[in-house]
Amino acid sequence: MTSNHDIIKAHYDASDRGDIDGMLAPLAADARWTEMAGFPYAGTYVGPDEVRAGVFERIGAEWDGYTAAITELIDGGDTIVGLGTYSGTFRATGRWFEARVAHVWRLSGGEVVAFEQFTDTARVRDALA
Template sequence: MMSNIDIVRAHYAASAQGNIDEMMAHVSPQVRWTEMAGFPCAGTWVGPQAVAENVFAVLGRDWIGYRFELQSLIDGGEHIVGMGSYHGTYRATGKDMQARVAHVWHLRDGKVVAFEQFTDTLLVRQAMSNE
């Protein structure tokens, strides 16, 4: 069985390849996935299908080259923290964005049961604004 930090590392590797199936491979059917208020996909999504449709599909549709660059992982056992940066160009405005982000993962029995994102939503919103 993979360690919790290896599961998160594998998610990020699959994300870099755009492989949704592999990204969701170790996600619980009841996962509670929270995107920060003010973020384009804000809300708490329950289940891998809801996450794929309301987060990853939206980011892929609305952003050009949207990606997360991992800088470090902090191993807290059942809780893993991924630190890095978001990058992308908002399709509707053509504006680039880069924002620091922290992801807090909660894993139990080899499955992601919760995820919470913390990022500078102002930088994201500025890229989305026509002003």
């Protein structure tokens, strides 16, 4: 049986490869994915299709070199926390940003049922302006 830690690590490994299908693979059909208020894609998306369209495809279309470099995973059993750094250049302005990030993952039965993002939205907003 794959551990929750390994499931989330596989998500980040897919992210490093630019593999959106791999990133979405662990999400339950009704997973709730919440991007922080103040972030350009703020809101809660339900299910892999909404996450793909509302978050990942938009990031791919609007940013150059956007990365979520997660350097630490904290294993809390059914809750996994990823810590790292976002960075990228917003195409419309040519401005680069870097901001620390925390992701809180909640899993049940080997699937992600909820995700919540925490980051310095002011740094992202500065790149957009």
